[in-house]
């Protein structure tokens with residue numbers, strides 16, 4: 170993988186800690202020679218991110234604050250990135266949120282507020298950041314987001330987040346059509362379950378992991394490094410003919426019927 174992203178600058182959104190999918194992705198991209206820019210949500214995440222970076226070989230171009238619920242924050246972040254680099258070639262969107270109370274029980278009980286917050290943070294945010302990233306992708310580019318099988322199948326307790334992921338995957342297709350004419354591709358990775366901070370919010374998450382281990386064609390769960398390498402593929406020229414797609418990195422679980 171060495172050199173696949175030499176000379177490319179990629180913005181990585183969503184590293185909360187060493188378990189984050191975005192951290193696995195950052196390691197893969199770094200290994201392929203990319204220059205990385207990280208965005209973080211709160212000062213507390215910056216402290217965590219700084220610690221992680223110090224313990225790794227990754228020297229970022231910059232770390233920028235960006236709250237995806239806030240248009241002004243997104244615009245300011247990409248303006249700062251523009252000042253620093255002028256051009257970017259890739260964007261990793263690895264961000265989602267729903268209230269814990271919405272990730273258990275029945276979907277029919279979803280509150281209006283909970284629905285809108287999940288959609289805003291987990292789906293609309295891709296549209297908002299793609300709009301800003303497009304301005305800096307003057308040499309073409311690739312945008313990759315992170316989805317989950319709950320977008321297309323019913324996964325107990327995933328509820329409002331499944332509907333947000335459905336919206337995210339539809340946005341991938343609409344954005345791919347809009348941005349294709351600028352040489353910008355938009356795709357999603359749909360990862361199997363991985364124990365992260367965000368996953369902790371989903372009730373019964375351990376049962377989901379056990380089911381994958383027992384039933385997925387590969388009879389195991391996947392890890393952050395596998396998500397990282399698949400995301401690297403979608404960011405690199407190896408996938409230059411692919412856009413608007415969802416690549417499943419789930420040990421094959423999504424192909425199963427009964």
Ligand SMILES: NC(=O)c1ccc[n+]([C@@H]2O[C@H](COP(=O)([O-])OP(=O)(O)OC[C@H]3O[C@@H](n4cnc5c(N)ncnc54)[C@H](O)[C@@H]3O)[C@@H](O)[C@H]2O)c1
Pocket residue numbers: 182183184185186188189190191209210214235236237238262263264265266290315316317359360361362363364365366367368
């Ligand atoms: N863990 C899994 O099993 C799994 C499986 C498939 C897809 N995903 C998706 O992967 C992505 C990353 O999640 P993760 O599992 O690595 O968990 P994580 O908690 O490590 O990452 C979630 C990130 O979202 C960020 N975030 C939340 N609200 C934000 C906001 N308003 N502004 C900016 N950032 C915000 C958090 O700061 C955090 O860095 C999510 O989209 C998640 O749905 C996770």
